[in-house]
Amino acid sequence: MNRIDVTMSLVVGGLFAIGFHLMLQRSLMRIVLGFVLLGHGTNLLLLVAGGTPGRSPVLDGEHGDATGTADPLPQAMALTSIVITFGLTAFLVALAYRSWRLSGHDEVRDDVEDRRIGTVRERDDTEPAPEPDRSTRVTTPGGDR
């Protein structure tokens, strides 16, 4: 049976925790960093799934016994996954940069249409008092930073 590498498990858990924490932030750059950390976490998880650590990576041609060597399949999967996360990270960074170029800050913004439908209901409830300040206030804290 496979032994579990405790250090690696802790590292994976830590990367997941920090990654998800960063992803819940409002700044696009932090979200991208969160994605990078999560990607590392999942890639390491694939390696951990390969089984007992410290086995030799390559089969010796003379001793054709595969029991002592590492499982190559998770490594291949991890490689593929690294390439994919790398490419998509590049795309995300480009997107964040474009967003910064267009809007001057790298905030995740509210969806205008969503907010409009929300305010329609509020208005129906409290009819005569229009509250335009409400929705502007929602966006300002980030803008002031």
Add this chain to the structure above:
Amino acid sequence: MTTALLSLPVLLPALGAGLSLLGMRRTLTRALSTGVLAGVVACGAALLVLADRDGPQALHAGGWPAPLGITLVADRLSALLLTVSALVALAVLVFAIGQGTAEERHRSPAVFHPAYLVLVMGVGLAFLAGDLFNLFVAFEVMLAASYVLITLNADENRIRAGMTYTIVSLTSSLLFVSLIALVYAATGTVTLAQLGPRLAELPDGLRSAFALLLLAVIGIKAAIVPFHFWLPDSYPTAPAPITAVLAALLTKVGVYVLLRTQTLLFPRSGVWTLLACVAIITMIVGILGAIAQDDINRLLSFTLVSHIGFMLFGLALFDTAGLTGTILYVVHHIVVQAALFLVAGLVVGRTGTAALHRMAERPSPGPLVVVLFALPALSLSGIPPFSGFVAKLALLRAGAAEGSPAAWALAAAALLTSLLTLYAMTRVATSAFTGRQTDGPADRRADHRPGRRAGHEEAQEPSSAPPDTRHGRPRGSRSMLAAAAGMTATGVVIALCAGPLARVGERAAGDLLRPDAYRSAVLGKEDR
């Protein structure tokens, strides 16, 4: 022969995408993309015939046997969906060429065709993939292309929507990789054909955890209700043909994967109550969201979410009749949803606005567009002579035959949703085509708007006509009409061929519930 047929739906678009990057002349690129997609349609149809006659076909890439190498498998279900998807992709391509999305010449002249072909390649690979990791790669190929398409010619609104879409999809992809790692650690394989028996040996708790994690991953990709929030925010901002192809294909690939994995990996007997609840919530929440919307594309996106629930309906029943209904519904919905988004693109192009309350003041877009909208809209609501009716009838009969409380609840929710869909479609029709104001929320909203816009400028005219409408009318209008008409006609043809289609669907559902043929095709007889 089988080797060629199984590999071409993936290889053709990949090669086509590479060639179209070379910067050839525009007509040549158009011909290339169209030809490639027509080729994929032909391969899909041939595979369907072959799989229907001889059972599942498998291809081991590079001669590596199943647990190690890349395996492509086509059975009735995957071949059927591959054919329909490629057909819809072809029609949407014709529409896009007509509209001019295909060659926005200013900034990114050569991006559309390669990205579109890569998208089709990803979809084809997802339908044919024989192991979990290959499925993940297919999803990534497909999604990466869709990220590019959804942020084409990015203005501020599209970047915002694209960011939401990209990050949500990436999160689900990372969860998918985690799932693959955990499953591999537990069972030592990712080949779908091997996983079923091996997962059955695991403790119940672990098995349920895997099933739930998979449901969550696919739930995000297929926009099942607790995870649907990203879809109506992101799809409508893209140009009409891109919205149409994403809406028609991506969520259905998710549903296909759910069908494939749940039947192959976690077979169960009797109604799956959790999925039944999820299906009911998806139907109701989605359609209520659609009723609240004022933007035609957002409204259609919410109906898309709602009708994913119908596809879960059949899977939740987990018997042959239910799965047949689901398969019919997926086929019908791919075609009809694409047709609706294409017609919405026509309407927006001709009236110059996507907001329903404003459309009412514009001139009507013409009788032909009315007919093109009415047919798929009635079909979506399940009015008798159309394809939606056939699919819904199959589902309702399956629910009634099952007879448990959950099945009856599902049937009731499905009927209610159909009725509300009809209401939502009527709202679109009355504001877009009659030139009169509708009664109801749109009116009141129109009254509020002026004061609000004066209040603060950042609520800039929301969802004003997407940029592609500026040059909608003069050129290419004919091929846009032709593509939309083709989609609508395909919907009618599906209704006319309901008998044979239902029989193929039933055989495909039988395959899903008795996967022995699938397993022996992938693993070889002796290995089972």
